[in-house]
Amino acid sequence: MxxxxxxxxxxxxxxxxxxxxxxxxxxxxxxxxxxxxxxxxxxxxxxxxxxxxxxxxxxxxxxxxxKLPVEPETPDTGTLRGDLRTLFSRIARRADSMMNEMVAGVMGEAFRHPEVAALLGERLSNPSPLTGAVRSIVDRAVARAELPPVELPHRVLRLPLDLVRNESMTCGAPVSEETVGSLVDDVYVPLLHGLAAVQAAGGAAEGRGVAAGSGVGAGSGLGAGGGVREDVG
Amino acid sequence: MxxxxxxxxxxxxxxxxxxxxxxxxxxxxxxxxxxxxxxxxxxxxxxxxxxxxxxxxxxxxxxxxxKLPVEPETPDTGTLRGDLRTLFSRIARRADSMMNEMVAGVMGEAFRHPEVAALLGERLSNPSPLTGAVRSIVDRAVARAELPPVELPHRVLRLPLDLVRNESMTCGAPVSEETVGSLVDDVYVPLLHGLAAVQAAGGAAEGRGVAAGSGVGAGSGLGAGGGVREDVG
DNA sequence: GCGATAAGAAACGCAAAGTATCTAAAGGGT
DNA sequence: ACCCTTTAGATACTTTGCGTTTCTTATCGC
CATH class of the missing domain: 1.10.10.60 (Homeodomain-like)
Known part of the structure; x- marks a missing residue:
């Protein structure tokens, strides 16, 4: 020895x-x-x-x-909804309680240590392997004509992870299949359809979608609200 | 004295x-x-x-x-997008760093104390006054024919707060106007349009939207992934 | 082999958690 | 007006872990 x-x-x-x-x-x-x-x-x-x-x-x-990001095998169930449910479920499994407790704890300290905040933000905002899976799922749905062609902004690509993490952290328990269903059916699938529709309509007006010229109170007006700000929920 | x-x-x-x-x-x-x-x-x-x-x-x-929930005065800028940006911005201001640091800290402890988790979950999942504001904004947009009539599931009603909180907590800094713009333009507005479209199309098939009968891998199959679960981001 | 570097061990002061003990003030009941 | 239960307030204690300091000595580059 x-x-x-x-x-x-x-x-x-x-x-x-x-x-x-x-x-x-x-x-x-x-x-x-x-x-x-x-x-x-x-x-x-x-x-x-x-x-x-x-x-x-x-x-x-x-x-x-x-720990290197695990490349998730892209699910292929034959439908957009099925693929997304499978993907969301996998995320929910991997984002287990240990992981979320860690993220919550690190977050708590991130407020006092900017360098920690930076590291954490970097870690959370670059779910690279996941975005690939989302893209393939959507591409396949487009190929099946289940969805009009659509371009996914970065924010939308990282949304699945954000949604699941948010859910997992705020309830402090494993995310139920029911919740996954709600995230997919109430949020993500409609969002994809909406994005497609908006892009089809707005066509030329790239980037910032929808009613691109309309932002009235958009800038920094932000209205009243300067007062109490005691509560959020 | x-x-x-x-x-x-x-x-x-x-x-x-x-x-x-x-x-x-x-x-x-x-x-x-x-x-x-x-x-x-x-x-x-x-x-x-x-x-x-x-x-x-x-x-x-x-x-x-x-601290009683502050009833946010519903913004009225004349456009859906403007109203939403104003609303999101207000949320972002109120969800200031103190609030988020508190939530993060409490979350950290919630994993060890179920009763804390329960209290926190209750607090975060009932953003009652906000849901009202969202509803009015959408109703007004529908009245202006800016948006087809649409019914908002609970999950969608609480989404603005979830999105902003997630953003605010993961970057540990105030949410920028740019981020607010992205949340509204890339996510929430398209989502509303998509929901409307899906509801118009699926008509009869209430509740669970879209391709309602399709869930192939939906149940609990969840595919492989049982192994490593080291990383999420 | 020699000397710079840095690991390992031990102990420190500090802060705050959570608990225990005691006292005396407040308030209710008669 | 009195007593008697409750419990606030003060103090001190044990424990735990942080973050640091000091010192010895093994390891590595030369």
Missing amino acids: TGPKSRRRGAPLEQAILDAAWDELREVGYARLTIEAVAARAGTSKPVIYRRWGGRAELVLAAWAR | TGPKSRRRGAPLEQAILDAAWDELREVGYARLTIEAVAARAGTSKPVIYRRWGGRAELVLAAWAR
């Missing part, structure tokens, strides 16, 4: 710490994850971790970043 | 504590809010607070619940 006094450095040590952090995250969650526990699990000590990362949030984000 | 030894009890004391909690929240935010500080500000002591609430999350939720 290497003996009781072998001492790792650099990359291998870093990997060990990140692995430990990830395992700890899976076992106790973000709220109960402590630097000390990660250090212990990695067989190292706190200062080694603090020398590399600024705190829990950064450590966890680094551990997360190592 | 009442003298240095006047002692509040019951409701008045409770109100004082909740006010203190709210003020503290506004000043230092959820992450840095401590029970001790709230007790000090309210001129009372920790045990008094712990006798009434289980911890930060419950205390803060109670303080929040006292």
Whole structure:
């Protein structure tokens, strides 16, 4: 054996710490994850971790970043709605409670640490493999003439993930099949049809869709509302 | 004066504590809010607070619940798009960083305390005054023939708030006018048109819209994906 | 091998959580 | 007016984890 006094450095040590952090995250969650526990699990000590990362949030984000996005196999059920339900369900499974608890926790700290906010935002706004799946699903639906040709803005591409995450986080529980159905049937499918319609109508007026010249109160008028702002929900 | 030894009890004391909690929240935010500080500000002591609430999350939720939802004056700019932009902007202003930091923080704890999750979920899924505003805006657009008649499912009614909150929380910064524009133009307006179209077409097939009989992979098949579930974004 | 670098171990001060104990004030009932 | 139950308010305590400091010594580049 290497003996009781072998001492790792650099990359291998870093990997060990990140692995430990990830395992700890899976076992106790973000709220109960402590630097000390990660250090212990990695067989190292706190200062080694603090020398590399600024705190829990950064450590966890680094551990997360190592996990490569899983390319979801694009579902192919034969209908737009079926494909979307399958896709949304898969997202809902993967966005399990550990993941969401982590995101919620990191978010809480992101408000105080701009660099954490930046890392998190980057992580959440680039669901690259998912956007590909959405695109293929829609393309296939267009090919089947189930949907008029439509171009999907970035916002719409990332919407599935945003919807599911929002749902999962606000109810703090796994997203039910019923909810998935509602997201697909009440929101996403109609949205796709609407986008197609709007693009067919507005034709020339690219980019900013719909009634493109109409924005009356659009700029920064924003009306009254300057007062109380106590509540949102 | 009442003298240095006047002692509040019951409701008045409770109100004082909740006010203190709210003020503290506004000043230092959820992450840095401590029970001790709230007790000090309210001129009372920790045990008094712990006798009434289980911890930060419950205390803060109670303080929040006292703030009555502000009835937003329904904007009236003359166009659907203008009204929506104004409404979304107002939501974005009210969902300021304090609010979102609080929600994020409470969410973090909600995963460990089911009762907190319940309170939070209830609070977030009933944006009653907002749904009214959305309805009026849409009704007016329908009256102007800017939009075919359309019925809005609950999910669609709460979508504006969900979209803005999601945006605000994931980027940890105020939602820009540009983002608001994207939410309205790329998502919400097309969605409304799509809903109208779908309802006009599907006519009889109420409730669950679109291709109502098609759900192939809908049930619980959910395909592969059972393996890695490491990443979402 | 030598010297710079950095890991590992231990301990620190600090802050806040949550709990326990005690006192004395408030308020209700007679 | 009194007593008696309730509970506010004060204080102190244990625990936990943070983030830091110090010191020793293993590892690596030269």
